Amino acid sequence: MNLIGTKWKPLLLFHLLDGALRSGLLQKMIPEISNKMFTQTVRELEKDGLITRKIYPVVPPKVEYELTERGKSLEAILRSLDKWGLEDISN
Template sequence: MPDFLFNKKLYYNPVEFAMDRIGGTWKMPILWRLKDKVMRYGELKKDIPHITHKMLTSQLRELEKEGFITRKVYPVVPPKVEYTITKRGLSAIPIIDAIRNYGLTLMEEFGVG
């Protein structure tokens, strides 16, 4: 496949492109938690204890911008915000599941956990 540009960034293959969308430490865990239910910010933060507030906020914004999740704000005090996975986000779940299962297999093979 030839190189291609997207948002002024050069990509060399589709795997690199996909990993730029959902890769990293936190995006897949966020999508995984949203696959079965709508969650509020505080629920996500509590369920992913090692993520900082700044990182959770930035990752949620990126996932929303790229169409993997939606954010619904309710006009109440205190503010209520809910996050929902989209069709695009759901399409990533089988890939995340495969990577997760492969990780569990590797952990067993390396004697981790």
């Protein structure tokens, strides 16, 4: 639970299930997250080995995040949480 037990970590990981995303697009997928919290959360996920960050040497800077194999191992859990949430809000 320490690895994914915050408000934003499961959401960020869920959005990365379908592949790498640029930093700006990933953040836009969760409009409620602040810049500070986004940065803090992706750093923690990277430190814990759940995502990788790739920085491209271009102007403007391009940063992509992607799940590691360890992060991909959470797919069944994340998809189950998504299914449960969708069912819960329809009740």
